Amino acid sequence: EPGDDLTTDLIAAREAGDGLSEAELVGTLLLMLVAGHETTLNLITNAVRALLAHPDQLRLVLDGALPWSAVVEETLRYDSPVGQFPLRYASEDIEVGEVVIRRGEALLASYAAAGRDAGHYPDADRFDLTRQPARHLSLGHGPHFCLGSGLARLEAETALRHLFGRFPELALAEGERPEPIGSFVSNSVRTLRVRTRK
Numbered sequence: 001e002p003g004d005d006l007t008t009d010l011i012a013a014r015e016a017g018d019g020l021s022e023a024e025l026v027g028t029l030l031l032m033l034v035a036g037h038e039t040t041l042n043l044i045t046n047a048v049r050a051l052l053a054h055p056d057q058l059r060l061v062l063d064g065a066l067p068w069s070a071v072v073e074e075t076l077r078y079d080s081p082v083g084q085f086p087l088r089y090a091s092e093d094i095e096v097g098e099v100v101i102r103r104g105e106a107l108l109a110s111y112a113a114a115g116r117d118a119g120h121y122p123d124a125d126r127f128d129l130t131r132q133p134a135r136h137l138s139l140g141h142g143p144h145f146c147l148g149s150g151l152a153r154l155e156a157e158t159a160l161r162h163l164f165g166r167f168p169e170l171a172l173a174e175g176e177r178p179e180p181i182g183s184f185v186s187n188s189v190r191t192l193r194v195r196t197r198k
């Protein structure tokens with residue numbers, strides 16, 4: 001069903017012989033689905049979980065003292081939806097503090113750890129919506145900075161506003177101890193059981 005969308009444009013580019021192979025077309029669409037779905041799902045889940053564990057912070061947003069965008073940015077820092085993104089390779093020797101990373105060595109940049117860097121954020125393990133500004137690496141950095149960052153922020157803000165607007169008494173289910181996803185890349189919980197009212 002062709003329409004005004006990226007999939008249609010990519011297929012058209014392929015059919016026009018625009019240099020996109022079948023494998024590249026399928027790979028790009030897969031990337032868009034994975035990069036665009038699971039990441040945002042994690043962000044929304046991690047934000048709900050953090051807000052329910054910090055009712056004083058939730059109150060600040062429900063009372064209108066802070067915007068939902070503050071929740072999105074602080075969640076990205078505090079509980080990065082992509083924990084780490086394998087792998088990068090040093091294109092030259094790089095000195096980091098007392099360590100030299102040799103050209104060709106593999107590197108794992110942990111966005112999740114960066115968000116909790118005590119040298120960078122005061123009281124880094126605290127979920128604090130009033131941080132100004134809550135800068136983080138959770139959407140990447142440099143030329144490969146997340147292509148969907150604007151969409152992801154908009155989706156998460158909209159979802160959170162509507163969820164808590166509709167269910168202001170939302171709370172974690174009794175005894176809920178959510179299990180981590182168990183992935184090296186994706187950082188969230190498998191399920192998050194909640195009650196919609198007291």
Ligand code: HEM
Nearest residue numbers: 035036039040043081082138139140144145146147148152
């Ligand atoms: C909260 C949600 C999201 C998070 C945490 C996230 C995270 C990231 C990160 C960390 C990177 C950089 C990867 C690298 O350094 O190589 C990235 C790249 C990318 N993201 Fe996202 N992303 C999110 C949502 C989305 C959405 C909604 C889309 C598309 C609809 C998307 C599409 C992409 C694409 C295509 C790239 C590759 C960009 C490039 O290599 O030039 N992402 N994302």
